[in-house]
Amino acid sequence: MQGFRYLDDTAILRLSVEKCIGCGNCLLVCPHRIFQVQDGKAEIVDRNACMECGACAKNCPTAAIYVNPDDGCGCAAYIINSWITKIRGKAASGCSC
Amino acid sequence: MTATLTLRDDLGSIGARTGFTRNNYKITPGLYCLGDAGKNSPVLVTANYKLSFDALRKELMGQNLWILVVDTRGINVWCAAGKGTFSAEEIAYQVQRAQLDQIVSHRELLLPQLSANGVAAHELKKLCGFRGRFGPILAADIPEFLRTGETSETMRTVTFSLRERAVLVPLEVCMTLKHLFVAAVVFFVLSGISPDFFSLGLALNRGTVLLLATLMAIFAGAAATPLLLPWLPFRQFWLKGAVVGAIAALLLFAGLPLTSSIEKIAIFLWVSGSSAFLAMNFTGSTPFTSLSGVAKEMRPGLAFQISSTVLAILFWVAGPFM
Incomplete structure (x- = not known):
């Protein structure tokens, strides 16, 4: 993903070292390769590359990882629709992706 | 199969x-x-x-x-x-x-x-x-x-090459073109408002100019910005789109019969604002933008897009009165 960086210090991603058992699932599934496992524990090596896809959290057997749980796909149309929903109190059509 | x-x-x-x-x-x-x-x-x-x-x-x-x-x-x-x-x-x-x-x-x-x-x-x-x-x-x-039986590091890393961006462009453009018919009607009505209430001649001439400018904005925000993405300045997408839109507007001035500076300002604001909006919408098609990041950039982004659009309409309608 060289050449593509999004906003720094924005993504919500937390890793609990106590809960981590070092299985390496997060390292395996991350599409931006931001984890590494060292001495039996996972660590985040490139936090700002996180896009909050949630693959690591979903595949963590001990729920040691927390990612921004709002669903959606980092998509402006989706956010606008959810704002409209809040204002109108009706279900949004969502984005088309 | x-x-x-x-x-x-x-x-x-x-x-x-x-x-x-x-x-x-x-x-x-x-x-x-x-x-x-x-x-x-x-x-x-x-x-x-x-x-x-x-x-x-x-x-x-x-x-x-x-x-x-x-x-x-x-x-x-x-x-x-x-x-x-x-x-x-x-x-x-x-x-x-x-x-x-x-x-x-x-x-x-x-x-x-x-x-x-x-x-x-x-x-x-x-x-x-x-x-x-x-x-x-x-x-x-x-x-x-x-x-x-194994996957390499490269196979596990998501990419966003020029080719991968290019296949997304037709959809970005076509989704926007769907709304263009309604927009064109609005353009012709707004463009015809004149000191004698309404002029059909103005509506056709200025409406066409506005339509061409809008097509340029769509090209800037939904085609040029996605294609040039990694080489454009700024990380926030609306800013990338605004930059490309501003350049597109300046290029337009060379080809469009615009004489009054108030109309030029209106076109500049409209093209850069619309391009910024379309570029911001492209966040949903990329494999690296986080939802938190998009929510963050949408505040300044929407403020810019709404204010530039409102000002563009005011200046454009004011044109024939100057």
Whole structure:
């Protein structure tokens, strides 16, 4: 993903070292390769590359990882629709992706 | 089924890529047999979006294997996983429905890596007796994965090459063009307002100018910005789009018969504001923007887009009165 960086210090991603058992699932599934496992524990090596896809959290057997749980796909149309929903109190059509 | 795509598949891809048939481009969920698949053949899992299915099978020429298509309502793997339709539960349901345990003797499902945000692989075994194993991101890497049984670091890293961005452009442009007819009516009405109430001549002349400027804005925000993405300044998409839109507006001034400076300001604001909006919408099509980041950039982005549009309308309508 060289050449593509999004906003720094924005993504919500937390890793609990106590809960981590070092299985390496997060390292395996991350599409931006931001984890590494060292001495039996996972660590985040490139936090700002996180896009909050949630693959690591979903595949963590001990729920040691927390990612921004709002669903959606980092998509402006989706956010606008959810704002409209809040204002109108009706279900949004969502984005088309 | 075969690994060869026919003309009809290619035409269908064009339909989906331009948005005409995109929301209903599905295939029937279930188990598909490729080549001479048998008891020991691998089982690949994919979504029932036909573009996903075609992308997968065309890379599997000469292979003997099973493809388990799960019901994602015609959505691609990654988005369906994000929305929760491509899930361990859905895979388990399709495994049982196809009675896969009687068809193959092994107990392993090969999953696309980009389904990991929806599929907890460690839960699959409990749900259906099959172990889930993540393969590469791209279908093109599957033959090598099947041969070596391993995925490299490159296969696990998502990319966003010029080619990958270019295939998204037709959809970005076509989705916008859908609204252009209504917009054109508004343009002609706004452009005709004159000191003598309404002038048809002005409506046609100035309306056409506004329409051309809008087409330029669409080109700037929905085509040029996505293509030039990594080389444009700023990280926030609306700023990238505003820059490209501003350059596009300046180029327009060379070709459009605009004489009054107030009209030029109006066009400049309209083109850069619309381009910024379209560029901001492109965040949803990229593989690296986080939801938190998009929410953050939308505040200044929308403020800019709304204020530039309001000012553009005021200046444009004021034109004939100056």
